[in-house]
Amino acid sequence: MKNWKRFAAVAMSVMCMGTMVACGSSGSASNDSKTGSAGSSSKSQTITVVSREDGSGTRGAFIELFGIEEKDASGKKVDNTTDDATITNSTEVMMTTVAGDEAAIGYTSLGALNSSIKALKVDGAEATAANVKSGTYKISRPFNIATKGTVSEVTQDFINYILSEDGQKIVESNGYISQGNSGAFTSNGASGKIVVAGSSSVTPVMEKLLEAYQKVNTGAKIELQESDSTTGMTAAIDGTCDIGMASRELKDSEKSAGLTNQVIALDGIAVIVNNKNSASNITSEQVKAIFTGETTDWNNVK
Template structure:
C-alpha cells in the first residue's frame, strides 16, 4: 500500500511539474515565434532590406527564426501559432492571418499606391536579353497590355500605367516561366487568361524562389523568370533584362488571436534581429 501511495504521489508531482513547465501563465511569458522565408526568397530579400534587418550584405535575421519555403507555408505556420509573426506578399493576404499596421498605416493597395505604406517592392519578370521566342514576346506584350494590367489590379496588386492594347496572336507552342512563389499566383492567372485568347499555347508556371528564377533564366531553363525583388548586379551582368509588371506591398502578419495591431518599423527590425523576444515587450 505504501508503495502504491508513493507511486501515485510521484505521478501527481510529475504531472504538476509538466503542467507548470508547458504553460505560460506562471511567468506571463509570450515568447515571439519568428517565422522567416528561406534564403533566395525575393520576399525575404525585400523584407530584410526594407526593415533594416540586413546591413550591407549581412542578413541579421535571428538564428532562432523558423524558416518556411513558400507563401502558403508561411501563412499556415502563423495561422497555427498564436505567438508567431511572419511576412507575405500583400496580394496573398487572407483572413487566416492578421496584417498589422506599420507605423500606424494599414497594409492596403491604396496605401501602397499613395506612398503612405512604404513597405513595398516590385514584381519583376526577367529574360536573357531581349531576343525572345515569338511566344515569350507575345506573352510579355499581353502582360504589359491594358488587359494584362487589369488582371494585376484585380488580383490585388498595383498595375503599371499603360495604354497598349493586346490582340490574340493565334500562336501555338509552349513556354516555361518560373521563379518567385510570391509572383506565382499572379503569373498563373495571367497565363490562364492569355491561354484563353491563345488556346494553342501552353504555358508552364513553375514555383521556386527569386534567385532560382533568375539563375534558371540565365541557364536557359526558363525563358521568363519571376523575381519579387530587384535584380542583383551579378544577374544583370549575366545578361538578365528586368521588366516590372506590378508593385506589391509586404504585409507583416500575426495570428488572428494576437492582440497586437500596430508595430513600428524599428520594432519589426528588433523582433527579427532577436532584440525583442516576447510579446509582453510590445504594448498591444
C-alpha cells in the same frame, strides 16, 4: 445495515473527490483565462519569428526595407535575421505556419493575405493596395519578370499580354498595383510552349495571367514552376525557363549575366500575426528588433 452504511460512506467519499477535482479544474480554467493572448498578456510569451528561405525575393526585400540587412565594415551586406527563426520555403507555408502559432510573426505578399492570419499596421499605416499606391504604406517592392536574349514569338506575345491593359487589369483585380499599361492587346497568334519559373509570391498573379492569356491565344502552352526569386533568375540565365519571376529588384550580377527585367506590378509586404494576437499596430523599429532577435517577448512589443 452495516453494509448500507459502508456503501454510503464510499459514495460520499467519491462525491468529495469529484468535487475536489471539479474545483481544481475550475481553478485551472481561471488561471488560464488570465493568460491572455500574444501582444497583451501579463505572462511572458516568447515570440516565434517566422522568415522565408535564402533566395526568397520577399525575404530579400523585407530585410532591406526594415534595415535587418546591413553592411559590415568591408561593405558586404549581412542578413541579421535571428538564428532562432523558423524558416519557411513558400508563401503558402509561411501563411500556414503563422496561422497555426499564436505567438508567431511573419511576413507575406500583400496579394496573398486572407482571413487565416492578421496583417498589422506598420507605423500606423494599414497594409492595403491603396496605401501602397499612395505611398502611405511604405513596405513595398516590385514584381519583376526577366528574360535573356531574344525570346520566342509566343513568349513575347505573353509578355505583351501581361503589360497590356487587359493584363494589368488582372494585376489590379488580384490586389497588386499596376505600373501602367501598353494599351489594348492584340495577339500575334504564335503557338508553342513557354516555361515560367521563380518566385512563389509572383506565382498567384502569374497563374491568373496565364489562364486569361491562354483563352486569347489557345496555341500557347504555359508551364509554371514555383520556387523562389533567385532560382527563377538562375533558370532564366541558364535557359531552362523562358521567363523568370522575381519579387524583388534584380541583382547587378543577374543583370550582368544577360538578364533584362520588366516590372509587371508593385506589391506590398504585410507583417502578419496569428488571428488570436491582440496586437494591431507595430513600428518599423519593433519589426527590426524582433527579426534580429533583440526583442523576444510579446510583452515588450508595446
